[in-house]
Amino acid sequence: MFQIFLSGCLFFLLLSILAALYRVVKGPSMPDRVMALDNIGVNLLAGIAILSIFLRTYAFFDIILLIGILSFVGTIAFARFLERGVVIERNRIH
Amino acid sequence: MLGFWKGVWLLNGIGYIEWIVGGLVLIGVVFSFLSAVGLIRFPDVYTxxxxxxxxxxxxxxxxLLGxxxxxxxxxxxxxxxxxxGIFFVFLTSPVxxxxxxxxxxxxxxxMAEDSVRDDLKEYLERDERV
Structure with a gap:
């Protein structure tokens, strides 16, 4: 019974990932796409958490932490690139 | 009354842990799905x-708490x-x-066409003049 409930939750997370994917493809501006990609990463994290309850395993906790960090760093890099045109600024002193 | 709820809890072998965790997971999935609906329906990037x-x-x-x-x-x-992971998501999402x-x-x-105020625009223009 609990397993069926978790499967339904995973299905709804899949639907929200598909909605974000629609926004990635269609999104009129570039920050829209980056925001939808960040939302996909966050929803993937939630899906992995539900999957680790479903399978009763500890093995995916590292992956939760890793996807959180990588999604954060990637979104920060995209935001800097959209704002300034470069990711890493050089010659800050001049 | 207490016996009734205990019977509901123990229905199909579901213990109280599954009720708590299932409630948290259900709240999380509902919020996530509603935000996906908002991601499709809202008019511009800020909303x-x-x-x-x-x-x-x-x-x-x-x-994750569940x-x-x-x-x-x-x-x-x-x-x-x-x-x-919980701490990191909590820390980085507003940033x-x-x-x-x-x-x-x-x-x-x-911005969307029917938005009424843009305070940051005046501020930036004043900043440009100075």
Whole structure:
């Protein structure tokens, strides 16, 4: 019974990932796409958490932490690139 | 009355842990799905950021808390990695939303047509003049 409930939750997370994917493809501006990609990463994290309850395993906790960090760093890099045109600024002193 | 609820709890072999964790996971999934609906339906990037950054991250926090409680109560396994993941998502999601909105405004993404106020525009123009 609990397993069926978790499967339904995973299905709804899949639907929200598909909605974000629609926004990635269609999104009129570039920050829209980056925001939808960040939302996909966050929803993937939630899906992995539900999957680790479903399978009763500890093995995916590292992956939760890793996807959180990588999604954060990637979104920060995209935001800097959209704002300034470069990711890493050089010659800050001049 | 108490016996009735105990009977409901023990229905189909579902213990109280599954009720607590299932409630948290259900709250999280509902928030996440509603934020996806907002991501499709809202008119411009700023309102979409409002939908995504609030409700999706709250939903993920609820789901991760449910996972943490499940393994803590069911197996007695205190996962410091999962706790770090919760802390990290809680810390970084406002930063990401703020930076993306700032990048969108500075790169000139237009607001929706029926939005009524733009305080930052006056501020930036005054800053340009000085």
């Amino acid at each position: 979409r950021a409002h939908a995504v950054s609030k409700s999706a991250n709250l939903g993920v926090l609820c789901i 996972t943490f409680l499940y393994f803590l109560i069911e197996d007695g396994y205190f996962s410091i990695r999962l706790l770090l 990401v939303a703020h930076l993306l909105n700032r990048a969108a405004y500075r790169s000139g993404v237009a």
